[in-house]
Amino acid sequence: MSAPAPTMFTPEAKALMESLGLTQGRPNLEVFSETLLELAQDDPNVVVVTSDSRGSGKLVPFGNALPQQIVEVGIAEQNLVGITAGLAACGKKAFGVSPGCFLTARSLEQIKNDVCYSDVPATLIGISSGVSYGALGSTHHSLHDLAVLRALNNITIIVPADNTETREAIRVASTAPSPMFVRFGKAAMVDLPREKSFELGKASVIREGTDVAFLATGETVIHALLAAAQLEGEGIFSRVLSMHTIKPLDAEAILRAARDCRAIVTVEEHLVHGGLGEACASVLMHAGMAKPFRIVGIADEETVTGAQADIFRHYGISMEGLTETARALLVQA
Amino acid sequence: MTDRELEIKAIGLRKRLLGVIVGAGAGHTGGGLSCLDILNVLYNRVLKVSPETFTDLHRDRYVQSKGHCVEALYTVLSDRGFFPPSDLETVCHYQSHYVGHPTRHIPGIEMNTGALGHGLPICIGMALAGKMDRAPYRVFTLLGDGELAEGSNWEAALAGAHYQLDNLVAILDHNRLQITGPTKEVMSTAPLAEKWQAFGWDVREVDGHDYTELTEALTNAPAAGKPLVVIANTVKGKGVSFMENVPKWHHGVPSSEEYEQALAELNQLEGAA
Numbered sequence: 001m002s003a004p005a006p007t008m009f010t011p012e013a014k015a016l017m018e019s020l021g022l023t024q025g026r027p028n029l030e031v032f033s034e035t036l037l038e039l040a041q042d043d044p045n046v047v048v049v050t051s052d053s054r055g056s057g058k059l060v061p062f063g064n065a066l067p068q069q070i071v072e073v074g075i076a077e078q079n080l081v082g083i084t085a086g087l088a089a090c091g092k093k094a095f096g097v098s099p100g101c102f103l104t105a106r107s108l109e110q111i112k113n114d115v116c117y118s119d120v121p122a123t124l125i126g127i128s129s130g131v132s133y134g135a136l137g138s139t140h141h142s143l144h145d146l147a148v149l150r151a152l153n154n155i156t157i158i159v160p161a162d163n164t165e166t167r168e169a170i171r172v173a174s175t176a177p178s179p180m181f182v183r184f185g186k187a188a189m190v191d192l193p194r195e196k197s198f199e200l201g202k203a204s205v206i207r208e209g210t211d212v213a214f215l216a217t218g219e220t221v222i223h224a225l226l227a228a229a230q231l232e233g234e235g236i237f238s239r240v241l242s243m244h245t246i247k248p249l250d251a252e253a254i255l256r257a258a259r260d261c262r263a264i265v266t267v268e269e270h271l272v273h274g275g276l277g278e279a280c281a282s283v284l285m286h287a288g289m290a291k292p293f294r295i296v297g298i299a300d301e302e303t304v305t306g307a308q309a310d311i312f313r314h315y316g317i318s319m320e321g322l323t324e325t326a327r328a329l330l331v332q333a
Numbered sequence: 334m335t336d337r338e339l340e341i342k343a344i345g346l347r348k349r350l351l352g353v354i355v356g357a358g359a360g361h362t363g364g365g366l367s368c369l370d371i372l373n374v375l376y377n378r379v380l381k382v383s384p385e386t387f388t389d390l391h392r393d394r395y396v397q398s399k400g401h402c403v404e405a406l407y408t409v410l411s412d413r414g415f416f417p418p419s420d421l422e423t424v425c426h427y428q429s430h431y432v433g434h435p436t437r438h439i440p441g442i443e444m445n446t447g448a449l450g451h452g453l454p455i456c457i458g459m460a461l462a463g464k465m466d467r468a469p470y471r472v473f474t475l476l477g478d479g480e481l482a483e484g485s486n487w488e489a490a491l492a493g494a495h496y497q498l499d500n501l502v503a504i505l506d507h508n509r510l511q512i513t514g515p516t517k518e519v520m521s522t523a524p525l526a527e528k529w530q531a532f533g534w535d536v537r538e539v540d541g542h543d544y545t546e547l548t549e550a551l552t553n554a555p556a557a558g559k560p561l562v563v564i565a566n567t568v569k570g571k572g573v574s575f576m577e578n579v580p581k582w583h584h585g586v587p588s589s590e591e592y593e594q595a596l597a598e599l600n601q602l603e604g605a606a
Contacts, residue, residue, distance in 0.1 A: 047465070049458075068465065071461060073488070073492055074488075074491065074492075074495075076492075078450075078454065078484075078485040078488060079454045079488035079489055079492055081454075082451055082453075082454025082457070082458065083455070083458035083461065083489075085444070085454075085455055086454070086456060086458020086459040086460075086461070087459070087461060087462045088458075089444060089455070089462075090390075090394070090458070090459045090463065090466075092462050109448055109451075110451065110454070110485075113445060113446070113448050113451060114444065114445075114451055114454075114455055117436075117445045118437060119437065
């Protein structure tokens with residue numbers, strides 16, 4: 001008997017999603033490759049570099065349409081980053097695309113030196129990041145990438161939470177004068193409501209509230225939004241921010257949330273060390289803001305086996321888990 | 334300039350190189366002396382780049398993969414007028430732009446290097462950009478032989494042949510010594526020429542201190558559709574008797590006595606020239 005396919009959302013969460021009128025979007029990677037193709041059709045200097053990753057990067061249509069603007073390097077991530085840097089140094093708007101787990105670990109030194117230190121206008125795209133690869137295990141998870149890249153000077157880090165943020169991030173990257181890293185997972189994304197259009201370095205307000213602030217990023221934001229909606233039924237009003245730009249971090253939005261709300265929960269598909277949560281904690285402590293605070297992310301242990309949905313649920317990255325975390329935290333507030 | 338004139342210039346460059354290292358209190362003396370003639374030929378005969386054309390899109394590119402020998406590069410760039418010689422007095426000093434490895438803060442330097450095994454992949458990207466743009470420029474990198482133990486070089490070697498980058502030249506400063514001792518004892522690269530040939534590269538082997546051989550290898554048309562590697566057989570510490578082939582001069586800084594002795598030797602050579 002085969003195991004039932006794990007689902008990311010419980011029936012209750014799905015019902016809530018429907019009642020909020022949220023619509024199902026597509027995987028961010030598809031939107032990334034479509035946007036990049038549009039940009040590259042208008043500008044022959046836009047080139048993409050892949051490490052046997054055009055299939056997983058959804059770049060087959062790009063390769064078919066613009067074979068002169070795609071460079072295949074084979075399974076060689078160090079070479080991928082070095083070549084991307086060299087292309088960028090010679091006038092190309094180069095996008096290096098590789099699974100986040102390999103890109104930000106095996107070729108970290110190339111990112112540090114060839115891209116960041118040399119300050120070339122290259123964009124690195126981490127695909128299938130976080131725990132997107134699920135049960136393939138820790139070799140294929142990137143739960144360190146935000147931490148290591150935050151520790152590098154001269155790189156903008158973006159983790160889009162939906163198709164809109166993806167499209168805008170890639171457009172920004174195509175004209176950025178300095179290095180960028182954009183992190184994608186594999187899941188189909190829900191279109192998030194937002195009051196204002198995407199602005200680099202400015203958190204997107206997904207929902208307003210003054211009880212709990214959920215500062216979430218990437219594929220976790222939808223879970224924070226659902227938790228906020230569920231808590232509203234209990235008279236708890238939550239703010240939800242999509243912290244799409246991890247660096248430079250929107251300190252103003254974090255401090256505003258701390259001033260306006262009674263408790264703060266950060267949510268990320270990353271180890272609890274060195275990512276969004278600790279970055280927010282640092283902003284708060286420097287400002288002397290002490291609020292009940294929880295970092296929800298992947299624990300510092302060998303990650304549990306399972307699909308992305310299983311892993312999310314296991315570590316409390318779900319409507320149910322986040323609702324519980326928020327309730328418990330408000331008791332202290 | 335004739336070979337002889339360049340050789341005489343090289344004596345002066347060696348004296349300045351030692352002065353830079355003494356002034357910095359740090360540096361890579363042996364490797365700097367081994368690659369100095371290569372740089373002298375590159376910047377005075379081969380590279381289509383000058384202080385005036387350094388921002389031209391069609392300039393030749395040079396990336397020094399063995400970034401630790403930056404003092405030799407600084408010396409040659411300064412001699413070619415990329416920046417005033419007085420700047421060399423600040424190398425490695427507090428708040429100086431002249432770091433102990435190449436950075437783009439310095440006019441004439443294309444990329445920040447210093448971690449080994451980075452130059453060749455970068456140059457693959459630069460050469461690919463040149464091909465895409467049908468641009469006339471060539472791309473050059475200088476590798477150390479100890480550096481070849483870095484696997485990224487061989488990833489790039491595959492790519493260079495795969496993309497038929499005949500606008501790319503890798504020069505190997507084959508001085509046979511690294512910090513621990515002889516390269517063949519630390520991690521042998523032999524058979525070197527055969528390795529590059531097997532990777533699909535055009536291979537030229539020269540005396541890395543012979544101006545005629547270096548010039549020919551670096552200027553003669555490359556084999557169509559093949560990247561070129563020039564294996565330059567060199568002597569680590571070349572030009573100063575007590576430094577030649579002595580591993581401790583990898584990053585040894587001369588004492589004032591040693592500096593005087595080295596200058597005396599080089600002055601004598603200059604006087605005899």
